Amino acid sequence: xxxxxxPRSTTRTGTDRPDSGPEGPFxxxxxxxxxxxxxxxxxxVGARLxxxxxxxxxxxxxxxxRTALILLLLLSLAAIPxxxxxxxxxxxxxxxxxxxxxPTLTPIYEKLGLFDVYAxxxxxxxxxxxxxxxxxxxxxxxxxxxxxxxxxxxVAPRRLDRMPEHTRWTSPSSPxxxxxxxxxxxxxxxxxxxxxxxxxxxxxxxxxxxxxxxxAGNLLFHLxxxxxxxxxxxxxxxxxxxxxxxxxxxxxxxxRTQYDDFQPGKLVSGYDLAPFGFRxxxxxxxxxxxxxxLGTPTFFQARVHARETADGPEREVTLRVNDPMEIGGSKVYxxxxxxxxVVTVRDGKGDVAWSGPVPFLPQDAFVRSTxxxxxxxxxxxxxxxxxxxFTGLFLPTVNLSANGWSSTFPxxxxxxxxxxxxxxxxxxxxxxxxxxYQLDTSRMTQxxxxxxxxxxxxLRPGDRMELPGGAGSLTFDGLKEWASFQIARNPSNGTAxxxxxxxxxxxxxxxxxxxxxxxxxxxxxxGTGSEIEVAGLDRSASARLAEEVADLTxxxxxxxxxxxxxxxxxxxxxxxKQEQP
Amino acid sequence: MNPTTTxxxxxxxxxxxxxxxxxxxxxxxxxxxxxxxxxxxRNRIARLAATPATHRTSGAGTAAEGRTGLRTGSxxxxxxxxxxxxxxxxxxxxxxxxxxxADSSDQRSDLLGRIGVSLTTLAFLLHLASVVTRAWSVGRPxxxxxxxxxTAFALAATGTYLGLLAxxxxxxxxxxxxxxxxxxxxxxxxxxxxxxxxxxxxALDSYWLWIHVSAAIISGGAFHTAAVATLLYLARDRWERAxxxxxxxxxLAPLWRRLPSADRLDTLSYRLNALVFPLxxxxxxxxxxxxxxxxxxxxxxxxxxxxxFITWVAYAAYLHARVTAGxxxxxxxxxxxxxxxxxxxxxxxxxxFITGLHSYAGV
Numbered sequence: 001x002x003x004x005x006x007p008r009s010t011t012r013t014g015t016d017r018p019d020s021g022p023e024g025p026f027x028x029x030x031x032x033x034x035x036x037x038x039x040x041x042x043x044x045v046g047a048r049l050x051x052x053x054x055x056x057x058x059x060x061x062x063x064x065x066r067t068a069l070i071l072l073l074l075l076s077l078a079a080i081p082x083x084x085x086x087x088x089x090x091x092x093x094x095x096x097x098x099x100x101x102x103p104t105l106t107p108i109y110e111k112l113g114l115f116d117v118y119a120x121x122x123x124x125x126x127x128x129x130x131x132x133x134x135x136x137x138x139x140x141x142x143x144x145x146x147x148x149x150x151x152x153x154x155v156a157p158r159r160l161d162r163m164p165e166h167t168r169w170t171s172p173s174s175p176x177x178x179x180x181x182x183x184x185x186x187x188x189x190x191x192x193x194x195x196x197x198x199x200x201x202x203x204x205x206x207x208x209x210x211x212x213x214x215x216a217g218n219l220l221f222h223l224x225x226x227x228x229x230x231x232x233x234x235x236x237x238x239x240x241x242x243x244x245x246x247x248x249x250x251x252x253x254x255x256r257t258q259y260d261d262f263q264p265g266k267l268v269s270g271y272d273l274a275p276f277g278f279r280x281x282x283x284x285x286x287x288x289x290x291x292x293x294l295g296t297p298t299f300f301q302a303r304v305h306a307r308e309t310a311d312g313p314e315r316e317v318t319l320r321v322n323d324p325m326e327i328g329g330s331k332v333y334x335x336x337x338x339x340x341x342v343v344t345v346r347d348g349k350g351d352v353a354w355s356g357p358v359p360f361l362p363q364d365a366f367v368r369s370t371x372x373x374x375x376x377x378x379x380x381x382x383x384x385x386x387x388x389x390f391t392g393l394f395l396p397t398v399n400l401s402a403n404g405w406s407s408t409f410p411x412x413x414x415x416x417x418x419x420x421x422x423x424x425x426x427x428x429x430x431x432x433x434x435x436x437y438q439l440d441t442s443r444m445t446q447x448x449x450x451x452x453x454x455x456x457x458x459l460r461p462g463d464r465m466e467l468p469g470g471a472g473s474l475t476f477d478g479l480k481e482w483a484s485f486q487i488a489r490n491p492s493n494g495t496a497x498x499x500x501x502x503x504x505x506x507x508x509x510x511x512x513x514x515x516x517x518x519x520x521x522x523x524x525x526x527g528t529g530s531e532i533e534v535a536g537l538d539r540s541a542s543a544r545l546a547e548e549v550a551d552l553t554x555x556x557x558x559x560x561x562x563x564x565x566x567x568x569x570x571x572x573x574x575x576x577k578q579e580q581p
Numbered sequence: 582m583n584p585t586t587t588x589x590x591x592x593x594x595x596x597x598x599x600x601x602x603x604x605x606x607x608x609x610x611x612x613x614x615x616x617x618x619x620x621x622x623r624n625r626i627a628r629l630a631a632t633p634a635t636h637r638t639s640g641a642g643t644a645a646e647g648r649t650g651l652r653t654g655s656x657x658x659x660x661x662x663x664x665x666x667x668x669x670x671x672x673x674x675x676x677x678x679x680x681x682x683a684d685s686s687d688q689r690s691d692l693l694g695r696i697g698v699s700l701t702t703l704a705f706l707l708h709l710a711s712v713v714t715r716a717w718s719v720g721r722p723x724x725x726x727x728x729x730x731x732t733a734f735a736l737a738a739t740g741t742y743l744g745l746l747a748x749x750x751x752x753x754x755x756x757x758x759x760x761x762x763x764x765x766x767x768x769x770x771x772x773x774x775x776x777x778x779x780x781x782x783x784a785l786d787s788y789w790l791w792i793h794v795s796a797a798i799i800s801g802g803a804f805h806t807a808a809v810a811t812l813l814y815l816a817r818d819r820w821e822r823a824x825x826x827x828x829x830x831x832x833l834a835p836l837w838r839r840l841p842s843a844d845r846l847d848t849l850s851y852r853l854n855a856l857v858f859p860l861x862x863x864x865x866x867x868x869x870x871x872x873x874x875x876x877x878x879x880x881x882x883x884x885x886x887x888x889x890f891i892t893w894v895a896y897a898a899y900l901h902a903r904v905t906a907g908x909x910x911x912x913x914x915x916x917x918x919x920x921x922x923x924x925x926x927x928x929x930x931x932x933x934f935i936t937g938l939h940s941y942a943g944v
Contacts, residue, residue, distance in 0.1 A: 076894040322787035488877035
């Protein structure tokens with residue numbers, strides 16, 4: 001190209017391609033086709049800046065393209081540690097295990113916030129700076145774009161032959177006719193028009209511009225990112241999630257105490273939960289019965305009866321893994337399952353001290369589960385109060401090998417409960433909160449057989465375990481399944497969804513719509529005829545511009561025929577200018 | 582819910598035979614392309630040795646070369662499968678610095694190149710049949726585990742390449758690198774990642790599997806082809822610079838000479854990336870919608886989600902870099918490669934080394 005090197009304009013989106021477009025012509029236009037800012041960030045040279053000057057410089061640097069690019073790279077770098085270190089929010093048990101395994105690293109990681117990267121101040125700093133930079137760039141561009149929407153296209157450049165697409169011919173039609181035909185041709189193509197006419201010399205030009213949606217899409221995309229940010233913030237502040245284990249036949253009521261685990265948003269109190277509830281009627285799991293993936297689950301379903309309020313009407317709902325239940329503004333998801341052996345414990349006096357299903361927690365894919373039975377109100381043979389505790393395994397399809405007890409299939413084909421028993425103090429009154437799935441044996445004594453080995457027994461349904469010394473018994477009465485539910489409330493789901501839809505649409509528009517200008521200039525030719533020039537310019541340097549100009553030329557040839565209609569000179573005259581390397 | 586819990590093993594076996602046949606044909610295509618490049622460059626060396634003066638004069642202006650390259654590239658009638666014409670031959674002899682890879686001036690290597698494309702097409706059809714029978718055997722989309730995802734991803738990569746050819750783009754020079762990386766992916770898939778066809782775990786049993794994963798596969802295939810073009814751009818650009826400063830006669834120079842101009846390579850990789858970026862955005866959004874339906878939150882910083890986000894941001898950075906002063910050209914290209922590396926890591930790395938909610942697919 002023959003232009004002098006001009007300061008290259010840059011856009012925030014990466015969608016316009018000024019680097020490949022010829023830049024010379026833009027020198028003549030008063031306004032760029034994109035409202036993107038010029039990237040003229042330079043360190044303040046020479047002259048001393050006042051405080052205001054420094055502020056302006058900082059603001060300009062922050063909102064410049066280069067800073068935004070660096071911040072984008074920083075953001076992706078900053079997101080990496082959170083995928084490598086187990087996060088408290090996502091994988092709490094793994095995070096706890098990591099802490100136990102790495103006593104020296106843990107305090108450092110804690111200080112750096114590496115167990116909760118996405119809520120850490122430094123991660124927030126990166127994305128907030130990025131959004132500040134984005135806002136500082138996008139808002140002025142929005143204003144500029146609204147001005148551009150009201151304005152007409154700029155005047156036609158003097159030298160149309162410098163455009164990437166250009167063709168000319170002479171026609172016997174009068175300049176006025178030609179100009180009118182040109183205006184109609186561009187108007188029919190829904191270009192925004194500016195018609196210049198110098199009446200005296202009966203010459204004029206029609207400038208057309210099209211593809212404003214490109215910039216609109218670009219702005220929409222970036223604004224929608226703000227929508228996503230707002231949605232994330234609202235979700236974090238006002239949303240809540242919790243998990244609950246419910247045994248078949250039992251009910252769940254939406255109160256904080258009913259959750260096994262409850263993570264409220266920062267501005268949610270535990271008392272304003274919607275009063276819905278549900279009863280788990282039954283849970284069904286199906287598994288691969290043959291083939292290499294034996295035991296892989298293929299189907300989970302939980303049938304519940306749900307109520308919106310404590311005494312509202314019940315409705316039956318079937319929950320599946322990808323099919324949650326909506327109730328009381330929350331969503332209830334089926335997230336896990338396991339077995340709850342039904343046991344009855346009798347104490348030394350022969351009284352029933354405890355009875356009911358006990359959820360055991362699955363440890364592997366074949367649902368080898370561990371669990372405990374805590375009996376706080378028992379008496380020994382003499383009638384003195386004592387506490388009993390049982391701990392052990394539940395195996396839905398039992399297999400005993402040299403490696404110990406294991407399960408070989410997740411369905412309850414051959415269920416066995418393997419238990420050992422303790423007596424003493426369960427530690428329930430110590431004030432320290434206790435897990436219902438773990439037995440604190442520090443103040444308990446294990447029952448032993450006469451030969452001194454720990455008393456342990458494998459029970460099939462209906463079997464009974466007698467504790468040594470007539471201390472009581474446990475019967476394995478039957479089996480129930482439990483399902484675990486995630487109950488989530490997020491008031492910003494809609495905002496997030498609509499923002500991402502807007503972002504997707506905006507992005508598509510900004511990448512696929514071409515902003516381009518076409519010009520038709522008419523000069524008086526020999527006699528009453530006229531000389532016509534057609535030219536086009538496309539910021540995205542698309543090959544389609546050539547087709548568009550050829551198409552327009554072909555149409556104009558019909559309305560303003562060339563002087564020598566037999567020849568079709570535009571084919572030869574169409575210049576294919578190439579981009580500057 | 583599909584009532585059958587076991588897959589149709591006969592069809593699954595057929596699918597396996599088809600994939601092995603496809604690998605064999607890909608290998609043939611790869612070797613044919615190798616031969617094509619080897620013959621072409623030997624021929625070129627011989628010609629250069631005979632006319633050293635041409636080399637000097639034409640090394641003068643890279644701008645002129647780029648123009649010539651583009652002109653011939655976009656000229657009508659140079660369909661990919663058309664044999665080289667006489668006048669093209671002379672043109673190339675006069676300005677030999679811009680090659681078209683497979684689209685070479687040498688009759689024999691051109692024939693080899695066209696055989697290569699035919700073989701790739703045949704391999705693609707076998708590959709497609711394998712993926713379809715696999716899907717048929719299990720009655721669900723064929724991307725329920727890493728083996729199936731890999732084969733589908735490789736299919737998308739070949740599909741992108743053949744699609745570009747069908748759209749009459751001059752990309753036959755992509756045949757060699759694409760065949761190479763497709764072979765690599767398929768080799769990994771059948772040896773390391775293979776699992777027998779089986780039903781899905783309930784977590785994957787959703788129509789979102791069609792939407793979310795297919796969008797990810799297609800984006801991956803196109804990102805892959807774009808990354809290949811970016812690599813070749815970096816090589817060709819380096820060679821063009823060396824050439825401009827009077828060097829550029831290394832052992833591999835004949836290869837770089839046969840590539841399209843750096844500008845064209847750069848434009849192609851940019852267009853592919855920009856074309857597919859919205860689809861990748863859609864894949865991430867669809868994943869978020871699915872996560873909302875399956876796990877009760879649309880974004881939970883699960884490792885897979887995190888890396889999808891990192892990939893997205895990296896490609897966004899690449900697209901921005903292309904229009905930032907001081908970042909255009911090679912630096913943007915490096916960013917594009919980094920972005921593709923994050924995509925690859927998200928697939929192999931996250932699935933194999935990091936446990937998260939997405940790691941139920943039997944590796």
